[in-house]
Amino acid sequence: MDQLLRKYNVPVPRYTSYPTVPFWQEITGASWKNHLQRQFQDRNLEDGLALYMHLPFCETLCTYCGCNKKITRRHSVEPEYMAALQKEWELYKGLMSEKPLLKELHLGGGTPTFFSPEHLAEILLPIFNDVDIAEDHAFSFEGHPSNTTEAHLKMLKSLGFTRVSYGVQDNDARVQEAINRIQPWSDVEKVVKLARDNGYTSVNIDLVYGLPFQTAESMHATVNKVLEVKPDRIAFYSYAHVPWKSCSQRLYDETNLPSAEEKMELYNIGRRLFTAAGYADIGMDHFALPHDELYQAWENGELHRNFMGYTHTRTNMLIGLGVSSISDSGTGYAQNHKELHTYYDYVDKGLLPTAKGCYLNETDNIFRRHILDIACKGETFFHAEQRSCYEKYTLPILQKLEEDGLVTVSAIGVKVTETGKRFIRNICRAFDLKVLAAQALEMRPQQFSKAI
Template sequence: MRTVFDRKLIEKYDRPGPRYTSYPPATEFTEQVGAEEYRERLLRSNDRKTPLSLYFHIPFCESGCYYCGCNIIISHRKGIEKPYIERVYKEMDMVSSLLDKERRVEQLHWGGGTPNYLEPEEIKEFMEEIRSRFVFSEDAEVSIEIDPRYATDEQLKTIREVGFNRVSMGLQDLDEKVQRAINRIQPYELMERSMKKLRELGFHSINLDLIYGLPYQTKESFEKTVDKVIELDPDRIAVYSFAYVPWVKPIQKHINPETLPSPEEKLAILEMVIERFQDAGYVYIGMDHFAKPEDELAVAQREGKLWRNFQGYTTRKGVELIGFGATSIGMLYDSYFQNYKTLREYNVAIDEDRLPVFRGYILNEDDFIRREVIMDIMCNLGVSFSRIEETFGINFESYFENELEELKELEKDGLIKVKDRRIDILPVGRLLIRNIAMVFDIHLRSKKELRFSRTI
């Protein structure tokens, strides 16, 4: 199903809203839910015998990109990562001691920061430490984020040898003027060489990240980048909207706001991106993501089995996510937990033999029901009333009487179709799935101000 770009509707519905990597979103987390609750919920999770997904946050970068919104530490001086990694090992000891050793790891992801900040020997040791505490499924999805500017052949070879089978690389924009403005010089030849090396090493899946809305970008300049990306032939592509929030991320103060594209130009860029990648054969999964038709994401969406977690779209619904390292978020079936964001607070907790969790959220029965509906909208582009009823023992029309009434305007605008006890997202509505999902978000109803990025 090809996504349709309707500028008038986008302008009508564009407003702040959650990205729904979880429901409820992280804005609902509270410091009233902390380390002791995390310990109890981890122990209880063993009764479900669900498989695991592990996330490790490696916050170090050799240089700062001015658009960055991540939790990072910039240093050219190697060695500062060692005490941090040792503490992550200690956190693994604490967490793994609470988990049933029979539970298999189906997903592993290293994010950052720049995971390839680590030297080859450190990468080997880190993976050995993980595998000494957890048992992996034979078909585990093992992924890592890489900055190609600092990736050596030896690093890439090591990453493959220790078991990584998926790679995500930041490309952002290939225009030299844009690259200078964001402090990230990364020529096409470097990307071409990196892609070739990764293919030679046998990686199953390669994702490239792009950002639109950066300084000096125009529709014409970014189209050249898009064409080059199509030549590189990645399996997946993520195209993120740049959020200029220097009051939240001070590094963005290096960017002159007068150099940013206008809202109209930014919309034109987005329309071009969607058209060009769809013309090249990629499936628009939704929420910034494109994938080849044979990719697992596209297949899972066609089969109605796609899901979202704090890493974005995933084909492994039902796994429970355990986060390690500063700022990491864990997602158990019935609860969410986040580690301290600053290195200082994280270090203190570990040194005091405490789980480094500082906030979380416990889902109630209504949250479970609404999460299932919202994730079906966000991931699988439709909701079956009967499936929700069978899962939760409710009458859909009665439970969501107000929401179904509110959906009538979206149906009139052609975003959705409500028929045969189903809600289906139409081609015009695919770009506005966040708005559709927001109808079912009861937590938004009490919010006077929405502290989220805009839906487009």
């Protein structure tokens, strides 16, 4: 296994979209508006709407983080951002010919709990007045263990939230100091208990392996601590070292990062401990207990993946609100401007703040479906009309993966083996026509983080 881990520890996309972001082009707000109007006319809201809301503010800088964030301790920034979100929502609402059914909502960041509970309610209630809320809705938010209060949990629960994800990352004092994320374990225990006492049915904890100063001993200690509170889900992410994209990652010495071999061992330790404790490995980076909805969706072949990660709900339309947010219409993607002042300027002028994206053709849609099926179901089936694409790009890679025992290939499709579950990103890559075709152009590997 270690030999396979070394072989496949290469730069690979995380596949929250296909085509992936490096292949997107500039898209104007007017172009995206016209695209959405056609989508809404084609009744692309029949199966409901998903909303992602990006709340970018953080009080301190976590140096490992590659997300779009704005560091400030001035909570006076909240009202201006709240007003911009409302203006952006009004722009999208104006394109809809009917009241949408809201099935999924996620508050991400940044740190959503930077905002006061009252301000979060002010953001959400006007939107809830404009939609019907599905009976089986899935509302979730990301919370910082050290600033999520019972007032946050109570207010969001009253609005229909039942899932919370806490970013723990690591519990070792030396690692926390290196990544500038200091949080006592008592804070984690407290907020997990508060969530459960207030009726949350799914608590997720995020952990990261590959951080500076992590060791086998510290990983054992962190995972065992997490298992004491028995979260319903665990997201176990590989640290993506991309200092050419995230300047904060240059603030520590790269020699303090685990080697590739050490990082693989950190992953193996986590996975062994999770599975021994009854968690199922349900896809890229995620583990869940059998009672959790995410596990049940995986078990029933209904798991879905989008920019919010894995989800048990699925809609054809995901609208992203806020700076840097990404929308997915089912046949196209659009990302908002990443600079806060530019985002404000666009929505103040009544324009969708779209910066870049792409529209999918028929071949893109087919290969997107292959990638989603591999990531969510562990198998996919070939389309006869794409035979020439398979023969030129996909089958040669699938045959090599099969030689290494990661997949089984038949005349009608491909299935991931038990060993292959640890190499989902590499297997998805076999269906990534954009990356495979770009090899001839010698695309820099720095476009993507490594698989492990």
